[in-house]
Amino acid sequence: MKYIDGFREPKAAQAAAEEIKVLAQRLEREVRIMEVCGSHTMAIARCGIRTLLPPNVLLLSGPGCPVCVTDGGYIDTACELARRGICLATFGDMMKVPGSECDLSQIRAEGGVIQVCYSPLDALEYARAHPEKEIVFLAIGFETTTAPVIGMLHAAITQGIGNISLLTAFKIIPPAMVVLASDPAVQINAFLCPAHVSAIIGAAAYQVLVDRFALPCVVAGFEPLDIIYGLCGILRQLVHKTAQVENQYNRVVRAGGNKRAQALIAEFLKPVDASWRGIGLLQGSGMGLGEKYAEFDAEIRHGVQIELGRPNLACRCGDVLKGVINPPQCALFGKGCTPQHPVGPCMVSSEGSCAAFYKYSRSVL
Numbered sequence: 001m002k003y004i005d006g007f008r009e010p011k012a013a014q015a016a017a018e019e020i021k022v023l024a025q026r027l028e029r030e031v032r033i034m035e036v037c038g039s040h041t042m043a044i045a046r047c048g049i050r051t052l053l054p055p056n057v058l059l060l061s062g063p064g065c066p067v068c069v070t071d072g073g074y075i076d077t078a079c080e081l082a083r084r085g086i087c088l089a090t091f092g093d094m095m096k097v098p099g100s101e102c103d104l105s106q107i108r109a110e111g112g113v114i115q116v117c118y119s120p121l122d123a124l125e126y127a128r129a130h131p132e133k134e135i136v137f138l139a140i141g142f143e144t145t146t147a148p149v150i151g152m153l154h155a156a157i158t159q160g161i162g163n164i165s166l167l168t169a170f171k172i173i174p175p176a177m178v179v180l181a182s183d184p185a186v187q188i189n190a191f192l193c194p195a196h197v198s199a200i201i202g203a204a205a206y207q208v209l210v211d212r213f214a215l216p217c218v219v220a221g222f223e224p225l226d227i228i229y230g231l232c233g234i235l236r237q238l239v240h241k242t243a244q245v246e247n248q249y250n251r252v253v254r255a256g257g258n259k260r261a262q263a264l265i266a267e268f269l270k271p272v273d274a275s276w277r278g279i280g281l282l283q284g285s286g287m288g289l290g291e292k293y294a295e296f297d298a299e300i301r302h303g304v305q306i307e308l309g310r311p312n313l314a315c316r317c318g319d320v321l322k323g324v325i326n327p328p329q330c331a332l333f334g335k336g337c338t339p340q341h342p343v344g345p346c347m348v349s350s351e352g353s354c355a356a357f358y359k360y361s362r363s364v365l
């Protein structure tokens with residue numbers, strides 16, 4: 001398929017939507033496709049892509065919003081550090097993510113020093129400008145974010161800036177996909193695989209889902225036509241009863257990914273078990289600093305330990321992140337929980353499913 005006019009050519013979209021209808025008819029059953037990435041979730045909602053799909057093609061949002069899957073216990077530890085007078089540096093999305101008792105915006109209102117960054121390098125510049133302060137960067141995210149954060153740490157070490165450390169909760173996407181693929185409560189038939197993450201880890205990283213579960217996996221970009229073509233590719237595989245990794249986003253993603261970023265990550269980080277909100281502890285699904293860089297590990301430097309947080313039992317973010325429910329099925333959606341007064345992280349984050357549904361789909365529910 002060809003892209004014309006900046007990936008939004010209406011005739012191409014109509015033709016692809018028509019093909020989706022024909023393929024869906026040939027399937028004669030319901031199919032459940034998980035879009036793993038939060039940016040896909042937002043783009044699907046913003047572009048009204050659900051309205052193009054026949055009723056038997058369901059899109060489920062997955063665990064691909066890094067803020068959403070960060071456990072409340074991580075926020076609790078960050079709050080504790082700020083209360084001790086340590087300066088935090090973080091992306092803005094983290095400010096209203098609930099911890100067990102409060103969030104970072106409340107800590108800032110109490111006088112905690114929290115620097116909001118647009119890039120990890122902003123934190124480095126802040127540390128350079130304030131050598132008298134200890135800075136802890138809240139290092140969360142998937143492979144896409146891991147590489148630039150580690151690039152920042154590399155720069156700090158090279159430039160002799162020692163007053164910065166990382167509170168790490170990095171996560172790796174494929175282990176979570178494997179867990180969801182084997183969960184009978186979710187019943188996934190195929191994955192629309194992430195774009196940015198795949199640029200780092202490579203399309204071949206999803207082969208495990210083909211080999212173990214015979215699930216079609218299509219890597220797609222974020223433009224409307226990228227997503228529609230990605231869905232066409234998935235439905236074609238399902239109709240033909242094949243399963244393979246298809247890289248529809250090959251203008252950016254390579255089979256083997258970004259080797260330079262992978263080498264940087266391998267030098268600084270080691271695999272660790274990680275706790276995912278709503279999914280639980282997954283073996284080898286996170287990345288933590290290796291022994292060689294322990295002095296930059298905020299848990300070691302400041303003598304804290306990230307424990308599991310106490311979840312708000314009324315919030316169903318865990319089920320949303322697993323694709324068990326769509327956001328409107330949470331009793332609090334749009335009532336007790338709105339972007340102005342979020343109860344869970346899925347309503348806070350700019351990539352959260354609840355925020356996406358609230359912003360773009362309320363009127364068609």
Ligand code: SF4
Pocket residue numbers: 314315316317318320327330331332333334337338342343344345346347348354
């Ligand atoms: S609507 Fe709010 S409370 Fe419900 S799952 Fe989403 S974020 Fe959690």
